Amino acid sequence: xxxxxxxxxxxxxxxxxxxVRATLAGAGATAFNFIGGPGSGKTSLLERVIPRVADRLRVxxxxxxxxxxxxxxRIAALGVPVVQLLTxxxxxxxxxxxxxxxxxxxxxxxxxxLIENVGNIACPAEFDLGETAKVGVLSxxxxxxxPGKYPLLFHEVSALVLGKxxxxxxxxxxxxxxxxxxxxxxxKAPFFPLSCRTGEGVAAFVVWMEQVHSRETDFGRGYGQx
Amino acid sequence: xxxxxxxxxxxxxxxxxxxVRATLAGAGATAFNFIGGPGSGKTSLLERVIPRVADRLRVxxxxxxxxxxxxxxRIAALGVPVVQLLTxxxxxxxxxxxxxxxxxxxxxxxxxxLIENVGNIACPAEFDLGETAKVGVLSxxxxxxxPGKYPLLFHEVSALVLGKxxxxxxxxxxxxxxxxxxxxxxxKAPFFPLSCRTGEGVAAFVVWMEQVHSRETDFGRGYGQx
Numbered sequence: 001x002x003x004x005x006x007x008x009x010x011x012x013x014x015x016x017x018x019x020v021r022a023t024l025a026g027a028g029a030t031a032f033n034f035i036g037g038p039g040s041g042k043t044s045l046l047e048r049v050i051p052r053v054a055d056r057l058r059v060x061x062x063x064x065x066x067x068x069x070x071x072x073x074r075i076a077a078l079g080v081p082v083v084q085l086l087t088x089x090x091x092x093x094x095x096x097x098x099x100x101x102x103x104x105x106x107x108x109x110x111x112x113x114l115i116e117n118v119g120n121i122a123c124p125a126e127f128d129l130g131e132t133a134k135v136g137v138l139s140x141x142x143x144x145x146x147p148g149k150y151p152l153l154f155h156e157v158s159a160l161v162l163g164k165x166x167x168x169x170x171x172x173x174x175x176x177x178x179x180x181x182x183x184x185x186x187x188k189a190p191f192f193p194l195s196c197r198t199g200e201g202v203a204a205f206v207v208w209m210e211q212v213h214s215r216e217t218d219f220g221r222g223y224g225q226x
Numbered sequence: 227x228x229x230x231x232x233x234x235x236x237x238x239x240x241x242x243x244x245x246v247r248a249t250l251a252g253a254g255a256t257a258f259n260f261i262g263g264p265g266s267g268k269t270s271l272l273e274r275v276i277p278r279v280a281d282r283l284r285v286x287x288x289x290x291x292x293x294x295x296x297x298x299x300r301i302a303a304l305g306v307p308v309v310q311l312l313t314x315x316x317x318x319x320x321x322x323x324x325x326x327x328x329x330x331x332x333x334x335x336x337x338x339x340l341i342e343n344v345g346n347i348a349c350p351a352e353f354d355l356g357e358t359a360k361v362g363v364l365s366x367x368x369x370x371x372x373p374g375k376y377p378l379l380f381h382e383v384s385a386l387v388l389g390k391x392x393x394x395x396x397x398x399x400x401x402x403x404x405x406x407x408x409x410x411x412x413x414k415a416p417f418f419p420l421s422c423r424t425g426e427g428v429a430a431f432v433v434w435m436e437q438v439h440s441r442e443t444d445f446g447r448g449y450g451q452x
Contacts, residue, residue, distance in 0.1 A: 037263045038347050038376060039368025066348060068374045089378065091317060091348030119376070120346050121264050122292060122317030141367035141390065142265025148294045150264060150345070152315065164367065167396055 009094075013127055016095035020130025023102060024113070030213040031113040033093075033129050035153055036137030038119030041163040043071045044196035045137060045205075046114055050078050052206045057111040057213070062101040064093040064118045071116065081105050092123040095130050112213060121146070125153035133158035133212055136189075140164050140171055144178035147185055154185045159192065159208055166195040235320075239353050242321035246356025249328060250339070256439040257339040259319075259355050261379055262363030264345030267389040269297045270422035271363060271431075272340055276304050278432045283337040283439070288327040290319040290344045297342065307331050318349040321356050338439060347372070351379035359384035359438055362415075366390050366397055370404035373411055380411045385418065385434055392421040 024031050034042045043063075050059055061082040063072040072084035083104045085097055098115060107113065115131060117124040125134070136157035138146055141164055147154040154160070160182060168175075175193075182191065190208055194201025250257050260268045269289075276285055287308040289298040298310035309330045311323055324341060333339065341357060343350040351360070362383035364372055367390055373380040380386070386408060394401075401419075408417065416434055420427025 037265065037345070037368075038372055039263065039365075065375055067377050070371055070375060089348075089352075091346065118348065119263070120317065120348055122315075122344065122346055123349075126315075139265075139367065141365065141393065142263075145296055146264055149291055149296060151293050167367065167393065170393055170396055 010126065013095050016099060017128040017130035020095050020099050020102065023099065023107065024130065024132065027107045027110065028217055029107060029110050029113055030133075030216045031115060031129075031131040032209065032212075033115045033117060033124075033131035033134045034137055035117045035121065035124045035134060035157070036119065036139075036161075037121050037142060040119070040137045040139045040142065041161075041196055042116050042119070042137050043074055045161060045163065045194075045202075046075060046116060047078065048196045048199065048202045049114070049206055049209065050075070050080055052202065053112065053210065054078075054080065057210070058109055059112045059114060060105040060107070060110040062093075062098060062105060062113065062115045064116055066090070066118060081110075087118060091118055091120045092127050093117050093129055094127055098129045112209070121150045121153045125150075125156050132216055136160040138162055140168050140173040143171075144174045144181065147178070147181040151185050154182055157186065157189050158212070159190050159205070160186070161205060162191065162193045163196060165193045165200065166197045236352065239321050242325060243354040243356035246321050246325050246328065249325065249333065250356065250358065253333045253336065254443055255333060255336050255339055256359075256442045257341060257355070257357040258435065258438075259341045259343060259350075259357035259360045260363055261343045261347060261350045261360060261383070262345065262365075262387075263347050263368060266345070266363045266365045266368065267387075267422055268342050268345070268363050269300055271387060271389065271420075271428075272301060272342060273304065274422045274425065274428045275340070275432055275435065276301070276306055278428065279338065279436065280304075280306065283436070284335055285338045285340060286331040286333070286336040288319075288324060288331060288339065288341045290342055292316070292344060307336075313344060317344055317346045318353050319343050319355055320353050324355045338435070347376045347379045351376075351382050358442055362386045364388055366394050366399040370400045370407065373404070373407040377411050380408055383412065383415050384438070385416050385431070386412070387431060388417065388419045389422060391419045391426065392423045 069084045075082040192205040295310045301308040418431040
């Protein structure tokens with residue numbers, strides 16, 4: 001008789017994430033998981049990024065929220081396919097939910113999938129969604145002391161966006177202290193200070209996203225990945 | 227034979243919260259649970275409030291964080307007793323941990339206990355800590371669309387602080403839309419727009435805190451509560 005083992009939630013999530021990864025690879029799509037606090041500027045960043053790539057890359061969006069379709073409505077206004085993933089209370093997205101979202105959003109026709117996680121910098125960092133890269137989103141008004149206080153996210157990200165730099169003159173944000181704190185947790189991830197209000201710095205972040213996508217798809221072709 | 231029942235985490239927390247409530251009542255102390263996103267200004271608010279009440283009320287602080295003692299160090303500089311509660315990854319405080327913190331901070335000598343939750347507006351709202359009142363802390367740079375997107379917190383709070391109003395001229399925060407969204411979830415809780423940078427609005431919030439404390443202690447005396 002086979003013994004049934006109920007795996008814990010993170011193990012179950014990891015299996016679902018592996019399936020998402022295989023699905024993305026099969027479709028030749030690259031997925032970015034945007035993680036940041038409530039009001040850090042994740043949706044505004046997507047609103048800036050999408051028009052810059054839409055002429056050459058097909059983009060779909062999964063919008064994670066506890067409640068309302070407000071963010072999906074903002075994205076739909078840009079004319080790209082979007083699915084709102086409502087957790088109904090849950091403070092993070094999980095991979096099985098993302099898998100359903102990929103089906104709904106029409107993955108087969110997409111190059112990039114932008115996943116906006118629930119506004120929270122604690123738990124979302126613990127859950128692998130099968131994404132190609134995690135992008136941390138912090139804003140200068142949240143203060144320079146955040147990396148050490150929420151270390152997992154800053155350790156896990158493949159890139160870090162520091163938004164709202166147009167507000168730097170009105171805050172006491174210490175850029176040197178911030179970078180030192182972040183680099184103590186993550187030596188490699190590129191760092192993109194930018195402003196979604198003025199557009200400053202957005203182009204460099206978009207170039208990075210396209211590089212990640214090119215690398216993934218070239219790698220997929222060259223080495224026979226799924 | 228007695229059957230052992232393992233209650234779920236929220237039920238276990240509720241029992242611990244009832245114990246915290248009884249302990250606070252026995253000590254004649256009033257506890258405020260400050261809940262807000264990372265960088266919303268919770269610690270800055272405590273830094274503004276404490277010097278305003280320290281001449282007539284004895285204050286102790288429990289600082290909830292995932293990692294580092296940065297916030298407790300800021301509070302210790304004000305000369306009040308403080309205990310850092312490190313969750314080591316957990317995205318919220320639970321009542322049993324607060325109970326230990328109350329012992330460590332020296333509850334018997336205190337009038338007010340200020341509990342700063344982990345920076346997160348999802349899960350902390352689900353966990354009763356046995357506090358007298360939950361205080362929501364949002365800042366204008368997080369945007370006016372937050373109440374509907376994180377409804378439980380805004381529904382649960384006994385008061386709402388909207389901080390960083392000195393930055394209002396540099397944002398597109400819509401105060402009317404915000405208040406309408408908040409009032410749709412919570413008709414009664416007083417609302418305190420303020421700036422910890424300039425000090426504007428802090429006095430009104432402190433008056434409210436003292437009223438809550440007076441009401442609690444009068445009620446305790448008058449009606450024979452523990």
